[in-house]
Amino acid sequence: DRRQRGDCTYLFQGNRYNPGGGPYTARIIHDHIALLARHGIDTYLCNPQAQGNWWPSRRMPTVFDGYHKGDRDFCRGHLVCEGGKSDLENPAWVEAVLDTHVRMLDRYLELQEAGVDWVAECARACRQHGLASWLTIRMNDMHGCGNPESYFNAPIFRDPANRLKGRGIAAQCNYFAGLNYLRAPVREFMLGTIRELVEDYDFTGIELDWLRNPICCEPDATQAQIDQITAFHAEVRALTQAKAKITGRPYALGLRVPPAFDLLRSIGIDV
Numbered sequence: 001d002r003r004q005r006g007d008c009t010y011l012f013q014g015n016r017y018n019p020g021g022g023p024y025t026a027r028i029i030h031d032h033i034a035l036l037a038r039h040g041i042d043t044y045l046c047n048p049q050a051q052g053n054w055w056p057s058r059r060m061p062t063v064f065d066g067y068h069k070g071d072r073d074f075c076r077g078h079l080v081c082e083g084g085k086s087d088l089e090n091p092a093w094v095e096a097v098l099d100t101h102v103r104m105l106d107r108y109l110e111l112q113e114a115g116v117d118w119v120a121e122c123a124r125a126c127r128q129h130g131l132a133s134w135l136t137i138r139m140n141d142m143h144g145c146g147n148p149e150s151y152f153n154a155p156i157f158r159d160p161a162n163r164l165k166g167r168g169i170a171a172q173c174n175y176f177a178g179l180n181y182l183r184a185p186v187r188e189f190m191l192g193t194i195r196e197l198v199e200d201y202d203f204t205g206i207e208l209d210w211l212r213n214p215i216c217c218e219p220d221a222t223q224a225q226i227d228q229i230t231a232f233h234a235e236v237r238a239l240t241q242a243k244a245k246i247t248g249r250p251y252a253l254g255l256r257v258p259p260a261f262d263l264l265r266s267i268g269i270d271v
Contacts, residue, residue, distance in 0.1 A: 003043040004036050005136060008054035011118070012107045013100075024110040026121045033125035043132040045207060046122045049193060050141040051154045051179070055119040056112050059196045060189075061155050069109055074151060075101040081146035123202045135197050135206040136256070139190065140178040140215045154179075156189050164218055178215040181268065182225055187232050198239045198251070205252030206240060208233070210269060214258050221268040229268040 011017050017028050036044065048055040052063040067074045075098055079088060087093045111118055126133035144152030148163075156162045162185055166177030179186045198206060210216070217225055237253055244251040257264060261271055 002041055003045060004041045005045045005047065006122070007047045008050055009104060012104045018107075023114075024107045025114065026111070026116045026118075029118055029121045030125045030128070033122065033129055033131065037129035037131055041131060043134060044122065044126050045134045045136040046119060046203070047136045047138065047209075048119045048197060050138055050143050050152060051157060052144075052152055053154075053193060054108070056117050057193075057196060058200075060193050063151050064105065064108060064112075067105055067109070067151070069106050070102055071105075072098045072102055075105070077147050078144065078150040078152055081144050081150050081152065119197070120201055127202065132205070133203045134252070134254075135201070135203050136209050137190075137194060137197070137206065138209050138212055140210070140213050142175050142178055142213050142215075145175050145177065154189060156185050159185070162186050164215060166215075175213075176215055178213060180217055181229055181232065182217045191232070191235055194236055195239055198243050203251075204249070205254060206236075207254040207256050208236065209256040210264070211256045211258055214260075214264065214269075215267060217268040219266040221266060226265060226268050226270050230270055 011029065011032065012024070015021070017032055018024060033044065053060050054063055056062065056064075078101065079094060079097060082097060083093060108118070123133045125131075144150035144157070148158045148160075157179060162180055162183045163177050164180045166174045179190075181187055181190075194206070197203075216229060221229075240251040240253045255271065257269070257271060264271055
């Protein structure tokens with residue numbers, strides 16, 4: 001496997017990618033892609049969102065909306081998504097986790113303040129170093145499942161009508177209560193996210209990631225509901241075909257799914 005899948009936060013965590021310290025710059029991204037190329041990676045999958053959008057979008061809401069550097073209270077609603085009751089009652093744990101989130105978000109803002117779009121830089125670096133560059137979109141990420149108000153979540157998730165009923169697996173979260181794609185606002189939000197990334201960025205393909213997590217609509221989906229989800233995928237395909245026509249180059253569309261096709265049909269996805 002000569003692919004590297006880069007999720008929306010890994011370049012901004014810890015000090016691994018900026019060991020010298022100092023402000024974050026585009027050079028960090030280019031050095032990382034160059035390292036991958038030297039080690040034989042030929043395809044890079046850039047994940048610019050989880051449920052909320054982690055890139056400086058010009059059209060869609062982002063996880064940074066309302067955040068300013070060092071704003072610990074902005075991150076506080078996400079704590080219940082990471083720890084149990086005993087953790088939340090431990091001041092040292094709370095402060096350490098808040099430190100981690102603030103430090104990570106500040107790095108994104110450093111790039112934005114410098115006029116750098118990290119997703120565009122990933123695509124540009126891939127071109128320069130001969131890697132195929134793909135987008136990979138998490139279709140129902142649940143990192144913020146413990147609290148709909150967590151900054152990790154898209155604004156539409158705060159409306160209970162847009163959420164699946166799910167089955168709770170822990171006292172503080174309901175990991176299967178994801179976005180309900182039978183709801184028009186959900187489909188419109190996701191299609192808007194995908195449209196901007198396809199139309200405005202220089203990638204060679206896009207993958208819809210239904211493996212993380214395989215939830216779409218309530219089981220057992222009817223044929224009419226399956227048809228509705230299929231029509232949503234057709235709209236994505238139309239975007240990629242339009243992009244290919246503009247650029248004169250193929251624009252690939254892929255699906256990342258679990259090898260359980262009956263399960264997928266039950267939640268509305270007919271591969």
